[in-house]
Amino acid sequence: MSKPINIAILGATGAVGTEILRLLESRNFPLNNLKLLASHRSIGSKLMFRGEMLEVEEVNKSSFDNIDLVLASAGSSISKAWLETIRKAGALMIDNSSAFRLNPDVPLVIPEINPSSLIGHNQVIANPNCTTILMAMTIYPLHKIRPIRRIVVSTYQAVSGAGTKAMEEMKQQFKNILNNKEPETDILPYPLAFNLFLHNSNMTDIGYCEEEVKMINETQKIFNEPNLRITATCVRVPILRAHSESINLEFDEPFSVEEAREILLKTPGVQLLEDWQKNYFPMPINASHDENVLVGRIRQDFSHPCCLELWICGDQILKGAALNAVQIAELLISKNY
């Protein structure tokens, strides 16, 4: 993969797919040919790339011929359905779905954290879940210095994680309510305008929803710490595209706020945003369309000498999904993996 390559975006018309397209253009990605693939529904759609209108094609058995790299973001069932075809075509898939993330043979990668996990991939690399990436970016640099013993996290997740249609539905719900009409729900399980609810991914038998289980399992895998203790509460809030997280970190020994701040100030992909005088800390409106994960209000936990409190915001579609996938692709190319 040392020369310009042929890329297919599978799920090109979705929230993540369109952002991948934009990033390939803005980052001057070294590509030769680009193919936009989606389901039957999207046939005929056209998307602009480097000044050209590209037609979206329906994915089929020969779609991956001559393709080097597939950036997939069309959901687990689609990724599973096409993996063997992609492999047989000799291509590599970077998959945004949860289909293969916990497969021990599949690297689960955040380039800033575990780039060497890419070595020995078996033609499929998994992109972690958005909440996992955003949290990991800000806590791994601290974990490297002094091991984290336990994490208690509560999330404030934007509707973009449920897709572009859910984003439009939520906006329409707001319009209805503001005009004294009933909000309608079709994609979302409950009204989200002027409301919030616990993440509605499937419930597991330990009482955690799948989104919460992802945060636990994926963080353990990326950090290569299978026994790292994590508890998570995932909540959907009426925000369009950036997630926030309230993170309580317990270390083996005290970790000074000053040292944590200095470490995070120097961490690529992370931006410290703290103005204590003005009570100004990360907000979704700052984090939206920002490639960095914003972190702030780092403070000593008043209730525990070995705990720190962190507040983070990050663009769910960018570093939480599309950007991390494109960075994996760039790393593969630069390292010749």
Added chain:
Amino acid sequence: MSKPINIAILGATGAVGTEILRLLESRNFPLNNLKLLASHRSIGSKLMFRGEMLEVEEVNKSSFDNIDLVLASAGSSISKAWLETIRKAGALMIDNSSAFRLNPDVPLVIPEINPSSLIGHNQVIANPNCTTILMAMTIYPLHKIRPIRRIVVSTYQAVSGAGTKAMEEMKQQFKNILNNKEPETDILPYPLAFNLFLHNSNMTDIGYCEEEVKMINETQKIFNEPNLRITATCVRVPILRAHSESINLEFDEPFSVEEAREILLKTPGVQLLEDWQKNYFPMPINASHDENVLVGRIRQDFSHPCCLELWICGDQILKGAALNAVQIAELLISKNY
């Protein structure tokens, strides 16, 4: 106080004041005379009570003559300014502000939790902060059975806590953004429509904002547990009137989910709302205008054998403020304190 009494509502036109008025009516409160007091700004306003339009009067030195009970919700400085006048008039103040909450001579009361603290009041009783009341209602019944060792809480607070003008401002911000206009901020420090931010109460020198410090200090005082370990992260979200809280409780020993559920099922003022099949748990739209604090998704913390996770929602204006104050008044009357 065994016969119908004379009451003054100080701050009658505010979000909490108008709700107190509604509750005095709907609960058939045994009152003789009712006086509505507010600042100069509200002179001439009229509010309906038991079929009569009552005029709002500007508070002055003789406002409290012949008044038995003042329900105050006009802010700390107003409560401080009028306390001595109220005392001299021989009246008792139930104060919604934070002015006297931590004064050791002032009872800080949630009737379901520490009713006997009312005994020996010195003509002023403090109503706790909304986030404190809602959390305390759901965790104290567990604490009584097996002591809580530590609390980690993150809040999702409605804009009603910032007053009716802030509620209107947030709605207008949504209208502007949905019509491609810039949101305007006057009362709120930042746009709250499609956004959220860490609570903007004054920052203290321990890195916690005052709202968070209230949750810590007030819970310790109400539980009479000055060393109870609590850490809190308070967040303002674009919700109109019900607060939510993600609460992690550490006990001295394991506490089974089944037992916690049974205890909360029997707790007056608390409603268990859990449908695990349907992924249906408390939401602000359920909690709004409900006098109960809703609790659900009680689960064993996967990361700690002695921890439980709780999710609660409660009406910030009702049990979080006006209802608790009226319940204190009812208790005073029924117990002849």
